[in-house]
Amino acid sequence: MKSAVAHLCLALAICAPISSKNASAQPNQAKRNFQAEIDAAIQSAKTAATFEHLGTLVRTCLLPQSGGENLTDNVPSYVADPASAPPRETWYADPAKVFDNLYFVGGKIHSSWALTSKEGIILIDTIYPYNSESLILGGMKKLGLDAKNIKYVLISHAHADHIGGAEMLQTRYKPRIVMGGPDWEWVEKYPNRYKTMAPKRDIVAADGMKITVGGNAVTVWLTPGHTPGTMSYTFTVLDRGKPVNVAYSGGTAFNFVNNTPDPGIKNFQTYIDSQKHMAEKAAAAHATVLLSNHSEFDNAVNKNRMLAGRGKGPHPYEIGADSVQRYFQVMQGCARAAQLRLEQRAAEGTS
Numbered sequence: 617m618k619s620a621v622a623h624l625c626l627a628l629a630i631c632a633p634i635s636s637k638n639a640s641a642q643p644n645q646a647k648r649n650f651q652a653e654i655d656a657a658i659q660s661a662k663t664a665a666t667f668e669h670l671g672t673l674v675r676t677c678l679l680p681q682s683g684g685e686n687l688t689d690n691v692p693s694y695v696a697d698p699a700s701a702p703p704r705e706t707w708y709a710d711p712a713k714v715f716d717n718l719y720f721v722g723g724k725i726h727s728s729w730a731l732t733s734k735e736g737i738i739l740i741d742t743i744y745p746y747n748s749e750s751l752i753l754g755g756m757k758k759l760g761l762d763a764k765n766i767k768y769v770l771i772s773h774a775h776a777d778h779i780g781g782a783e784m785l786q787t788r789y790k791p792r793i794v795m796g797g798p799d800w801e802w803v804e805k806y807p808n809r810y811k812t813m814a815p816k817r818d819i820v821a822a823d824g825m826k827i828t829v830g831g832n833a834v835t836v837w838l839t840p841g842h843t844p845g846t847m848s849y850t851f852t853v854l855d856r857g858k859p860v861n862v863a864y865s866g867g868t869a870f871n872f873v874n875n876t877p878d879p880g881i882k883n884f885q886t887y888i889d890s891q892k893h894m895a896e897k898a899a900a901a902h903a904t905v906l907l908s909n910h911s912e913f914d915n916a917v918n919k920n921r922m923l924a925g926r927g928k929g930p931h932p933y934e935i936g937a938d939s940v941q942r943y944f945q946v947m948q949g950c951a952r953a954a955q956l957r958l959e960q961r962a963a964e965g966t967s
């Protein structure tokens with residue numbers, strides 16, 4: 617693993633100390649060694665990531681984060697002018713039957729999942745307004761699923777890449793829509809930002825709430841952080857008849873205010889506490905599969921391709937309980953490193 621990490625470091629030029637100018641500063645015995653704490657947090661995330669969670673490591677430890685919450689209420693360009701939506705080849709991916717009762721109807725970048733039973737379908741996430749019809753409805757049709765059977769739509773959080781098709785689905789098929797309370801408030805507060813995407817207020821998620829259709833039960837866990845209403849889930853699917861437990865992580869990047877100690881330090885703590893909460897629920901559910909709403913984090917599109925060559929081998933999505941726990945350790949380690957940088961700024965009065 618050591619050489620693998622070194623190789624990654626070379627490829628991505630990520631191994632330079634985060635604040636190398638401080639490294640040569642005269643250590644003050646009375647002062648807290650923030651750099652050592654930051655380095656340890658990043659190292660813990662790198663160690664936890666292995667090859668399985670590199671996408672999450674890169675996104676949360678390495679790539680630049682957005683500066684904070686979007687407070688504007690502008691109509692997105694792809695809604696104002698549908699011709700400006702990204703071209704199909706940038707987002708299209710084939711749908712796939714992933715487990716006996718779980719189907720991928722997402723795209724190259726963002727996911728949507730259909731959990732099926734004889735009594736109906738629970739749909740998780742709805743992608744963008746410009747591709748939800750093609751990917752979700754088109755994908756379901758290709759897979760032999762009838763969108764009229766969608767009983768519930770769970771929106772992991774109210775960003776346009778997940779809520780985009782919710783209004784269309786609610787209008788056409790009348791499913792119940794579940795979302796976190798603070799994210800329902802966003803949808804109502806920013807009518808332009810959510811134009812064509814805004815479902816009418818329906819079910820407000822609660823921690824531990826069970827959404828049940830037929831033999832399937834999705835347990836909703838409140839994991840505020842990425843947005844204040846972010847939801848994650850645990851549920852069971854069948855792999856060739858064998859029950860397999862899934863942990864689904866509903867929000868990953870640091871899209872909250874994270875560039876000033878106040879409220880950044882508090883926001884990171886909310887995020888970290890949510891990952892601990894979800895890790896506990898994943899462990900209690902004996903989750904051996906980690907799903908996300910971005911392929912960047914769970915490698916869904918690549919794993920869908922691997923399914924075709926599986927034969928009698930292991931299911932490509934089943935990474936084991938230890939690796940599922942490691943996923944949440946990556947998120948925690950990277951969030952802690954970013955939080956420590958803000959703590960350092962607060963302590964040094966440079967905020």
Ligand SMILES: [Zn+2]
Binds near residue numbers: 773775842867871
């Ligand atoms: Zn988001």
